[in-house]
Amino acid sequence: MIEFRSVTKQFPDGTVAVNEFSFTLPSEKATVFVGSSGCGKTTILRMINRMIEPTSGQILIDGVDIQTQNKVELRRSIGYVLQAAGLLPHRKVLDNIATVPVLKGVPRAAARSAALDLLDTVGLDRSLADKYPRQLSGGQQQRVGVARALASDPNILLMDEPFGAVDPIVRAELQLELNRLQRDLGKTIVFVTHDIDEAFTLADQVVIFKKGGIIAQAGTPAEILAHPADEFVETFIGSDKGKRDLRLQKREGDNGLTLVVDKDGRPAGILADSRDSEAGSSSPGAPVQGAAAS
Amino acid sequence: MSWTLSNLDLILELSVEHVRLALLPIVLSFVLSIPLGWLANRNRTLRAVIITSGSLLYTIPSLPLFVILPIVIGTRVLDDTNLIVALTIYGVAVMMRSAADALSSVDEATIDAASAMGFSTFARFWRVELPLAGPVLLAGIRVVSVSTIALVSVGVIIGSSNLGYLFQNGKQRGILEEVGAGIVASLLLALLFDVIIVLIGRVLMPWNRSEDRSRSRARSNMIPIKQDVGA
Numbered sequence: 001m002i003e004f005r006s007v008t009k010q011f012p013d014g015t016v017a018v019n020e021f022s023f024t025l026p027s028e029k030a031t032v033f034v035g036s037s038g039c040g041k042t043t044i045l046r047m048i049n050r051m052i053e054p055t056s057g058q059i060l061i062d063g064v065d066i067q068t069q070n071k072v073e074l075r076r077s078i079g080y081v082l083q084a085a086g087l088l089p090h091r092k093v094l095d096n097i098a099t100v101p102v103l104k105g106v107p108r109a110a111a112r113s114a115a116l117d118l119l120d121t122v123g124l125d126r127s128l129a130d131k132y133p134r135q136l137s138g139g140q141q142q143r144v145g146v147a148r149a150l151a152s153d154p155n156i157l158l159m160d161e162p163f164g165a166v167d168p169i170v171r172a173e174l175q176l177e178l179n180r181l182q183r184d185l186g187k188t189i190v191f192v193t194h195d196i197d198e199a200f201t202l203a204d205q206v207v208i209f210k211k212g213g214i215i216a217q218a219g220t221p222a223e224i225l226a227h228p229a230d231e232f233v234e235t236f237i238g239s240d241k242g243k244r245d246l247r248l249q250k251r252e253g254d255n256g257l258t259l260v261v262d263k264d265g266r267p268a269g270i271l272a273d274s275r276d277s278e279a280g281s282s283s284p285g286a287p288v289q290g291a292a293a294s
Numbered sequence: 295m296s297w298t299l300s301n302l303d304l305i306l307e308l309s310v311e312h313v314r315l316a317l318l319p320i321v322l323s324f325v326l327s328i329p330l331g332w333l334a335n336r337n338r339t340l341r342a343v344i345i346t347s348g349s350l351l352y353t354i355p356s357l358p359l360f361v362i363l364p365i366v367i368g369t370r371v372l373d374d375t376n377l378i379v380a381l382t383i384y385g386v387a388v389m390m391r392s393a394a395d396a397l398s399s400v401d402e403a404t405i406d407a408a409s410a411m412g413f414s415t416f417a418r419f420w421r422v423e424l425p426l427a428g429p430v431l432l433a434g435i436r437v438v439s440v441s442t443i444a445l446v447s448v449g450v451i452i453g454s455s456n457l458g459y460l461f462q463n464g465k466q467r468g469i470l471e472e473v474g475a476g477i478v479a480s481l482l483l484a485l486l487f488d489v490i491i492v493l494i495g496r497v498l499m500p501w502n503r504s505e506d507r508s509r510s511r512a513r514s515n516m517i518p519i520k521q522d523v524g525a
Binding site: 049051072073074075076081082084086087088089090091100103104130134148167 | 401403404406407408409410411412413414417422425426428472501502
């Protein structure tokens with residue numbers, strides 16, 4: 001559990017990035033901070049591992065004030081995935097993954113062999129172990145970044161726009177992978193993004209920020225979609241344009257298929273169940289259109 | 295070629311002396327420049343002081359420096375130490391700027407990532423910043439190496455024995471070939487040092503290959519990287 005108690009961060013130039021922020025992030029759940037740039041979400045994330053020190057207020061991890069902990073030890077106990085991976089360019093993939101265990105004093109050979117297993121965990125081929133980061137694609141680097149963050153088996157995983165620099169196809173792939181990983185691992189994930197769809201895909205709990213680290217709304221994706229708190233949230237999630245209010249519609253001559261339409265009646269997709277019952281006898285297609293079969 | 299052939303022993307002996315005199319200043323200027331370069335990146339004033347004094351030191355003419363040094367450091371006038379200290383001063387003058395640039399060339403995001411992983415400031419310097427500053431440090435030490443080998447020759451004026459002797463002796467005796475032999479030997483030494491430094495760099499920084507080479511290697515996919523280091 002990560003608890004913020006009226007945390008304020010004012011930068012030396014006078015900007016108040018976060019003002020009196022109080023919030024609790026539940027253990028073993030994925031909490032996604034979402035908001036436009038400059039809303040303070042990254043500042044809040046970076047205060048958790050003391051990469052940024054709050055001006056005032058308290059942050060507690062499982063009831064312990066992190067100010068009382070050694071900064072370096074704290075960081076080693078928290079997994080961190082950065083935008084553009086942030087791998088060490090002079091170290092091979094395997095050594096990058098083994099970074100934190102080695103820092104913690106695990107013998108190099110043991111750390112490297114554990115790192116090899118992590119390559120499997122994040123879905124990378126073991127043949128990449130001896131490559132240098134720049135010999136990898138952006139998506140592969142990002143997977144190595146996730147493996148590195150998992151290497152010391154931390155309870156908490158901080159992810160700062162980790163998929164922001166990869167193309168949309170790889171990004172969607174990585175999102176699903178992360179969901180799969182989280183089902184197995186059950187980490188306390190704090191994920192920062194400016195992409196609301198990414199937030200809804202990954203989150204158990206979504207926190208939508210306004211400027212200054214002010215929470216516009218916090219809740220499960222369903223809660224937020226069903227009851228946007230105000231106009232700001234409506235605009236942010238796109239429901240002001242009716243894109244988020246979907247209805248089922250059956251039309252004449254559609255052979256019993258059910259359309260899913262938005263508020264203005266524009267088709268957004270097809271209800272897969274209806275197609276399956278229609279096509280059940282004729283063609284054994286994929287059950288869900290558009291989404292990758294897992 | 296007759297002079298050269300009949301004096302090969304002398305040329306070889308002077309070359310060895312030349313190497314001996316050049317080696318220590320090159321190594322010393324590398325080692326001393328790193329803390330200075332680190333300091334230069336602490337704040338702007340320090341940087342200005344260090345960079346400026348580097349340029350100033352380099353403008354001291356070599357001859358007066360050779361003459362003044364024995365008085366300042368209390369050595370005998372004909373001691374090799376004078377030459378070694380003088381060459382180290384010139385080496386540091388050039389190298390500390392390179393070291394400052396090298397350390398500031400390391401990507402901020404990488405340093406930030408290293409901190410976030412839990413590197414202490416000390417470990418981060420030795421295991422992340424210094425290795426990543428390597429390519430720029432290497433470029434700097436190559437310049438120092440060449441200039442030191444050239445400057446060693448001036449040492450004959452204060453009684454040092456090295457390839458510079460061939461210039462002096464050849465000029466006094468009017469043997470043009472002797473001067474030529476000295477020049478060629480110095481050039482070869484400079485080249486040899488450069489090749490050795492580059493090779494050391496390749497061994498220590500296998501990650502620092504140009505993009506094109508790694509790409510063509512990936513395309514052919516025949517030569518694993520490890521073999522390449524040994525070759």
